[in-house]
Amino acid sequence: MTILVDSCSYTCQNVGDLAMLTVAVARLRELWPSATIRVLTAEPHLVVRHCGDVDAVPVEGRRQFLDEHLLGRADRWLPAPAWHRWEDSLRFARPQVFSASASLKRRLRRRTCEDRTSALEQFVGAIASSDLLIVSGAGILNDAFPDHVLGILATIDLAVRRGIPVALVGQGVGPLEAVALRRRAAEVLPRASLIAVRESGASIKVLQSLGVHSSRVIVTGDDAIELALARVRQRPAARSTSPAMGVNLRVAAYAGVETDMVAPLRDTLASAAAARGARLIGIPIAHHQGGMDLDTLRGLLDGDWPAETLDAPQAVIDRVADCRIVVTGSYHGAVFALAQGIPAVALVKSPYYAAKMTGVAGQFGTGCELVRLDRDDLPIALDAAIHRAWESAGAVREPLLRAAADQVRRGRYAYSRLRDLEREGTSQ
Secondary structure, eight states, X not given: OEEEEEOSSTTSOBHHHHHHHHHHHXXXXXXXXXXXXXXXXXXXXXXXXXXXXXXXXXXXXXXXXXXXXXXXXXXXXXXXXXHHHHHHHHHHHSHHHHHHHHHHHHHXXXXXXXXXXXHHHHHHHHHHTOSEEEEOOOSOBSTTOHHHHHHHHHHHHHHHHTTOOEEEEEEOBOOOOOXXXXXXXXXXXXXOSEEEESOSSHHHHHHHHTTOOGGGEEEOOOTTHHHHHHHHHHSTTOOOSSOEEEEEXXXXXXXXXXXXXXXHHHHHHHHHHHHTTOEEEEOOOBOGGGTHHHHHHHHHHOOOOOGGGSSSHHHHHHHHXXXXXXXXXXXXXXXXXXXXXXXXXXXXXXXXXHHHHHHXXXXXXXXXXXXXXXXXXXXHHHHHXXXXXXXXXXXXXXHHHHHHHHHHHHHHHHHHTHHHHHHHHHHO
């Protein structure tokens, strides 16, 4: 049994997506202890560090596969649409022929790019030799990440054309409005055998609009919940001696948040913490671009933390465990809190983040309140939401833990259905 896992978050620099990947690999190991598991990634050493005994497949090979043109600028003398259609037909119908042709082209042009060519061949070969393709959880199938979307859909397309069963797990889908992305998604996603989504609102509507049959969709919650809930079960009495408020702010174009939000939020958070005798602690989730969340949090809280201890899911989950509440602009900041019975105040602005946070709030049913960052009375509204979360912390703990346990159960049930997909693939 050989399983290829598309990690979706290829640099391992988002501890939320990394948590989902580690849970996915662990669950696959439980189902198939002797299986060969390969992970599509840009950081093989980090994948091995966090996931153990897996083989890394360079995602760079997929980029080469999609970008390579066999005859270069053939569109100079051939009708471009016709040429592109022929080339794409060969690319997806005969990927190994396409890969071999691309390698020959490089050798004929006397290029010394063996590593690049090797990556392309590794990618195509990994799909051809797989018995099952798993697309690991992430909130990436949306308009904010078009290149990633097209790459993931290409991987799925290559697999299903070869009769390889495909399952997407722990997914957040949408918003997906771009015409080209919707067209491609409607071609590919209905052919997946199973799509497990992490919320029952936006993702379900998008998949329905793309023609995915409801029998192939299951709502599970976020796979990372299992890691956070396990922390509670291992050390249920662990709590900081002084009250703490966890904080995260995602400054990024896809979140609709810019650095000018830092100063007003800093004052509101400092005032709210002082009124409760609480200390503020940063909850960094994303480490892209040299420290995305860390840099923001240092400005937001005037804090400083050793980055090397906060790049693993368990380290961040442990940090969240010290909090009475968490105020977060990161989706997984909310997941890590709610799954440990800790209420969250979710900071949202873009439609993408509003959908993500609405989804996780719905899955847990209580303990998560959304506050829009673009409202005129933000300081007042945020302080009021913090007050409600702080006062309700004791009452919502058990309902949140029950909701977390239910989502873990659903997630494990979805993975158990992969056994049926294995049988389907074998019978083809």
